[in-house]
Amino acid sequence: MNQENVDYLKEQVMYAGYGDTFHQELEARIKEQPEEFNLQYETNFGNDKVVSQLNFSRSNKEDSDFYFFNSHKLELTKEGEPVMKQQFNIYNGSNITLKEAYNLMCGRAVNKTLRNKEGELYNTWIQLDFKHTDKYGNYLQQKYNEGYGYDLEEALKKYPISELENPMYEANLVESLKKGNPGRATLTGPDGKEQKVYLVANPKFKSVTLYDTNMERIGHRRRENQEKKEAKSQKQAQRPEGEESSPSAQKKPRKRRAKSL
Secondary structure, X not given: OOHHHHHHHHHHHHHHHHOOOOHHHHHHHXXXXXXXXXXXXXXXXXXXXXXXXXXXXXXXXXXXXXXXXXXXXXXXXXXXXXXXXXXXXXXXXXXOOHHHHHHHXXXXXXXXXXXXXXXXXXXXXXXXXXXXXXXXXXXXXXXXXXXXXXXXXXXXXXXXXXXXXXXXXXXXXXXXHHOOOOXXXXXXXXXXXXEEEEEEEEHHHOEEEEEOOOXXXXXXXXXXXXXXXXHHHHHHHOOOOOOOOOOHHHXXXXXXXXXXX
């Protein structure tokens, strides 16, 4: 058994968001020298259940005892929704962690520094495209690189967020949003009235999306209310022909007889 390789795998698994959960089991499985194996992990994020399968394989080089941590495949179960599956490959120094994978599967965006085919690092925002899948059934990844022009800090400044007055809180908020987490904030209106909200990074539209404390999209709800008002006004305007005129208003004026001289 290659102990240096085992220690490296333990470190990879830990930084992928699984801590030291598999340290002993990982070492025991590698001692058996299988061609490939997987480890199972279960956790919950709120009411959502996540089951992970961590996949490992042995090097195809002859007489090699070197193993690779290839991927972790997640199954997300939300109440009242079909089970969702997505595999995230493991790359040296640019892995999608367990929590980041969960956030992506919830539709949120994650900011990562990745490596291209030439091994060069680049920064990008990642979001899953739930309309398209690859040949393995995984949702495609949409990427918004630095050249796309999304500036999260500038997007936040468009809202009256009181916490942005605290540089430390602002830094923590930005860091959390980059991991795909909803961030808590307080909006302060012109009259001083405060509203508690959740913020989510929205790189596609170079903005942030606001949710209320029940995680209902605020803008979406406003649009629904506006549409209802417009529909009501339109209905009132579309009255049957002649309805607006009263019977008395429809009376024809009397013709006066000319007086004889």
